[in-house]
Amino acid sequence: xxxxxxxxxxxxxxxxxLQLVLVHDRTNLPPGALEAxxxxxxxxxxxxxEIEAQAVHISIERQxxxxxxxxxxxxxxxxxxxxx
Amino acid sequence: MSAQVVTITSGKGGVGKTTAVANxxxxxxxxxxxxxxxxxxxxxRNLDVVMGLENRIVYDLVDIVEGxxxxxxxxxxxxxxxxxxxxxxxxxxxxxxxxxGDMVDLCNELRPEFDWILIDSPAGIERGFRNxxxxxxxxxxxxxxxVSAVRDADRVIGILEAEEKGSPWLIINRLKPSLVRQNEMLxxxxxLDLLAVPLLxxxxxxxxxxxxxxxxxxxxLDEKSRAGRAFRNIALRLMGKEVKDEDWDTPESFWxxxxxxxxxx
Ligand SMILES: Nc1ncnc2c1ncn2[C@@H]1O[C@H](COP(=O)(O)OP(=O)(O)O)[C@@H](O)[C@H]1O
Ligand SMILES: [Mg+2]
Numbered sequence: 001x002x003x004x005x006x007x008x009x010x011x012x013x014x015x016x017x018l019q020l021v022l023v024h025d026r027t028n029l030p031p032g033a034l035e036a037x038x039x040x041x042x043x044x045x046x047x048x049x050e051i052e053a054q055a056v057h058i059s060i061e062r063q064x065x066x067x068x069x070x071x072x073x074x075x076x077x078x079x080x081x082x083x084x
Numbered sequence: 085m086s087a088q089v090v091t092i093t094s095g096k097g098g099v100g101k102t103t104a105v106a107n108x109x110x111x112x113x114x115x116x117x118x119x120x121x122x123x124x125x126x127x128x129r130n131l132d133v134v135m136g137l138e139n140r141i142v143y144d145l146v147d148i149v150e151g152x153x154x155x156x157x158x159x160x161x162x163x164x165x166x167x168x169x170x171x172x173x174x175x176x177x178x179x180x181x182x183x184x185g186d187m188v189d190l191c192n193e194l195r196p197e198f199d200w201i202l203i204d205s206p207a208g209i210e211r212g213f214r215n216x217x218x219x220x221x222x223x224x225x226x227x228x229x230x231v232s233a234v235r236d237a238d239r240v241i242g243i244l245e246a247e248e249k250g251s252p253w254l255i256i257n258r259l260k261p262s263l264v265r266q267n268e269m270l271x272x273x274x275x276l277d278l279l280a281v282p283l284l285x286x287x288x289x290x291x292x293x294x295x296x297x298x299x300x301x302x303x304x305l306d307e308k309s310r311a312g313r314a315f316r317n318i319a320l321r322l323m324g325k326e327v328k329d330e331d332w333d334t335p336e337s338f339w340x341x342x343x344x345x346x347x348x349x
Pocket of ligand 2: 103
């Protein structure tokens with residue numbers, strides 16, 4: 001069965017879990033708050049420009065000991081009708 | 085002479101702070117340095133037993149701070165080295181018996197007579213930890229390659245940054261190279277990538293530590309022990325010497341990337 005073969009090593013698991021937990025510890029931003037922030041951001045930006053709301057991607061990137069909030073917000077071409 | 089004050093801390097308990105203090109202090113004394121250790125873990129003192137000095141205690145840190153004895157009277161001379169001393173913690177009091185200011189004053193009084201003042205911090209990030217870091221010129225952070233120890237270490241780094249104490253130097257203790265090879269333990273590279281602070285040294289898991297602690301003779305006095313060698317190297321690096329650890333399957337480039345002392349005079 002592929003289930004066992006594809007299982008990650010426990011060290012890899014530990015590292016990935018720590019990466020996430022440290023980002024949230026350092027920024028004091030719980031994972032759930034990031035989703036709420038994304039919704040607010042979409043609402044705010046939509047007041048000025050049409051965006052592809054379903055394709056918005058928001059993440060926290062880590063570089064050394066600093067974190068940055070990275071938002072990728074595709075804009076909808078002018079005149080194109082909303083598909084959602 | 086003016087001593088450097090070095091505090092050993094960790095966030096999580098049981099990762100090897102007291103073991104590190106006893107061994108680094110002994111290794112420094114063995115190469116002729118004048119060293120005094122202060123056990124700041126009030127209420128849970130242990131540095132005395134790890135150094136094998138528990139039978140000689142008369143006065144302690146709180147007696148000094150509260151003026152019941154002179155500083156000299158509470159300094160216990162080591163069994164192996166003339167110029168190595170211990171100031172034990174009080175066992176029947178709590179951390180609030182000492183303030184960060186008391187620790188700064190105590191270290192200022194000791195500085196002229198020593199090369200090194202090593203402070204054994206209690207676990208946690210509260211009063212006892214604050215006391216231990218207050219006088220520090222340099223902080224060494226001990227961690228294990230394990231999720232909760234690394235997470236707590238990260239919290240401590242954050243607090244030290246916020247307090248403008250600078251980046252601590254990391255000691256990765258209890259590494260099991262065979263488990264790292266099987267990808268079942270975080271590697272030193274993983275830990276350094278996560279914590280992003282300079283590495284001072286890696287200490288392997290070693291049964292010789294249990295035996296040395298049973299006897300009250302730090303493992304650095306055991307020529308053959310791998311952990312002893314690792315602690316001797318750490319002491320030399322603290323003194324500003326470049327020494328390479330024995331190979332834990334780590335490529336050359338690894339050491340040059342993380343060498344904290346590289347490029348320092
Ligand atoms: N490298 C090591 N190999 C094996 N045992 C170790 C090692 N480092 C520490 N220990 C053991 O781990 C336990 C906790 O160490 P200790 O120095 O008391 O931790 P802390 O002061 O951080 O609470 C002790 O029993 C000690 O002997
Ligand atoms: Mg301890």
